[in-house]
Amino acid sequence: MYKKWIIVLVIIVLGTAALGGYLKKEEPKKDPVVESENDDEKDQVIEENGVFVGDKAYDFTLLDKEGNEIKLSDLKGKVVFLNFFTTWSGACNQEMPHIQEIYEKYQEKNIVVLAVNVLAAEKKDAKGVNDFLDEKGYTFPILYDVDGEISVKYKVRTYPTTYIIDEEGIIKEAVTQSMDKKTMLEKIENVLNK
Template sequence: MSMKKWLAIIILFSFFAYMLWEHMTERQTIATGIHVGMKAPDFSLQTTDGQMVQLSQLRGKAVIVNFWATWCPPCRAEMPDMQKFYERYDQQVEILAVNVMVRDSQEKVREFIKEYHLTFPVVLDVDGHVMKQYDIQPIPTSFIIDRQGIIREKQIGPMSYEQMVQYVEKWGK
């Protein structure tokens, strides 16, 4: 075989080996993200009044972890339903609203809490660490976590009152 053919074979082999490696690396990355059925990663964040809330301390109750922002129209739309749900089911389910602090300030969050009369815990992800940990892209995004701390549902987009009720009936018992 000529040198040109050997060089072409080596280049083709290298190309296919690289493509295979890329494909395997991509699949590995996808498999290691946050997904339904895994234990919810623990985190601690402060509320607007300085109290620390740790997700693992809520074990024993189902938890809705909701990632949101004050400037997000779908987030604003779901908050009245979330408050209504919390008033009805607060003995069975905890809501933990994680403000992602993108273009938000503590003062804006405090005003939002007052405007919507929110009584469930609202915590501040000031540096975006928890947002990254949970791989949040669009907001709102919510995770339904069962009493044992296992992620049972992931909801991208706003949740209605009816959806929250369905989730608690399925995972909150």
């Protein structure tokens, strides 16, 4: 008999909780990462303050491999391919050869490729990252986000994350997965032709 009362009590509690949740029916929280309109590419658009597609890109100053300061706003008038990466990410390693090809293709044009290594998330120091890049033969510009502050501002949650910023400093594309060369070319050309 005692077991029956416990079962009835559990059913009442669960039913009440379910009914309470139904009556309360809150609006579900919107996930800040939503699928792109283009289902074929399965890209993701990051939609949070400062990094909405259509927003002005957050300005920053970072050091490159040679110790030169690079300021994003100084690149106004050029399209910027801004990629956040780590050396340990398999997806980053998969797309880096394509970034090198993109860099070589657009080097003489009005497009700047900037790969930002997030040292705060790295398993190597800057020298280790430089050795890795040299070993692979990558010559595209590398910037170092030493403390991770810029990747936080850009809401980087996965590696790689790429933004394509137009000549006016407006974010036109945001991708949170690795891309092949064809996809990179399409996205850059879309920004150039807008």
